[in-house]
Amino acid sequence: MLVNQSIISDIKTIVAQSKDKAIRSVDHHRTLMYWDIGKRIFEEEQEGKDRADYGKYLTEYIANELEPEYGSGFSKRQIELFRQFYRNFPITNTLYSQLSWSQYKLLIRIDNQDKIAFYIAETVKNNWTVRQLERQIYSSLYERLLLSNDKENVLAVAQNEKQPSDAKEIIKDPMYLEFLGLKREASYYEKDLESAIITHLQDFLLELGNGFSFVARQKRIHIDGDEFFVDLVFYNRLLQCFVIIEIKTHKLTHQDIGQLQMYVNYYDRIEILPHENPTIGILLCANKNDAVVKFTLPEEQKQIITSQYTLYLPTEKQLLDEVNKELESFEEKDSD
Template identity: 80%
Template sequence: MIINQSIITDIKNIIVQSKEKAIRAVDHQRTLMYWHIGKRIFEEEQEGKERADYGTYLIKLLSEQLQPEFGSGFSPRQLERYRQFYRVFPIASALRTQLSWTQYKLLLSVDNEEQRDFYIAETIKNNWTSRQLERQIYSNLYERLLVSNDKENVLSVAKNEKFPSDAKEIIKDPMYLEFLGLKRETSYYEKDLENAIITHLQEFLLELGNGFSFVARQKRIHIEGDEFFADLVFYNRLLQCFVIIEIKTHKLTHQDIGQLQMYVNYYDRMEKLPHETPTIGILLCADKNDAVVKFTLPENQKQIIASQYKLYLPTEQQLLEEVNKELESFEEK
């Protein structure tokens, strides 16, 4: 007897989906349990707030009573975290079932409410794993997007309240490529960097931002008998356009900008469909002079973007200094 193979596939999918839903449901109940514990601790602490160090005493006492029976999840440090969880997210009905407890723990490290709203929206929209959310927080995605955007715009795009109308609304400068595993002290050929990006394509798409899909590498372009090769070609469904990335392991030159401009012009005239928007070109470079970029390109152009890449995540102090410098520069313009 021949059995339709689709029934086996369908049932396997039902089992996998049901298991995933069950895991999410259990995790959400755990999250709610921690929230209610935090709320109860906070309420009791408020009752005795006139007594010095009552909060510390209460946490210590609760841990001594709970930990022997219920395990390390009720250590003083964890109980303090549950209390903090309630204070940061004081409305239980606002807790998102799409977020796991691990993700909420990561969000507790984000002090600014607008930043938390941004990361929550992006996590849900992009179905980020806990590891992906952690990387985006520690690479300061929110601050990097603020370099060329205002807070309202960044949040609106994250929450799907508006579609990005400008590539700079989703493309970051600098881009952090620490996941490539390349040592920053070593010199690399452009081909080495390109190969590493292809090997780690999923992580690179995450760093690129929302809506990107891979199209081609070393895309051959024929122009009147001459051949040229664009390093990487992507498509962005939000912007509805092709995105060409040229990799430069040296300091950016005006010749590099001219080369990418030619590729962008070719795609606009030969590949772009009538309903699509103009092609975007990204020069991913080791170093750049913003003045050279500014004077090489026409004023107010939006199709060519120079983004510096870094092979390591910065320290918090380094990033704050860099972001503040960029913001000051942006405000002066």
């Protein structure tokens, strides 16, 4: 008898999905258990708040009583995490079943409520893994978006309260490409950087931001008998437009901007459909001169964006210094 072979793949899919749901359910109940433990510890701590060092004594006492029976998951460090978990998330119905305990452990370390809300929203919306969330936190995604946007706008886009209307709301400057594994002291040809991006395409899409999908590499276009090759072409479903990326390993020049402008004009006039928005062009460069960009392009234009890339992650202090520098420049403009 002939059997439809798709039945096997369908059953395997059902089994895999059920296993995934079961794992998520178990992890969520474990997270709730840790929250309940943290709540109970906090309540007990409040009873003895007039006694010096009671909190430290309490966590040590609980760990000594429970760790021999339940293992290292109830060490003093873990008990302190449970307590901090409850302190950071005191309302149980604000906990997300989509987030694992490992992800909550990353969020507990953040001391800014707006930042926590941002990373929760992005994790739920994009279904980030633990590794992806960790990478975004350590690459200071929130601070980088603040360099070109205000806090309320960044949170609104993350929480789906508004759709991005400007490419700068989701495209970061600088972009951190540490996942390419290239040594920062070495010099590279543009094709080397492009090949590394294609090899690590999933990580690059994560760095680009929400809504991006890959379209083409070295896209050939013909203009009146001449051939040109666009480095990378993406599409963004949130912005509903093509996004062209040109890679430059040297310091940005006005010729680079002109080249990208030509590619953007070509896509706008030849490739896009009537319902799609104007093409965005990103010059991903090793070093840029904002003044050259300013005087090469028309004022108030929003289609060409420059983003400097770096091959290593910054320290938190470096990012905060950049944010503060940007805020100071905004304040100076406002005072003018």
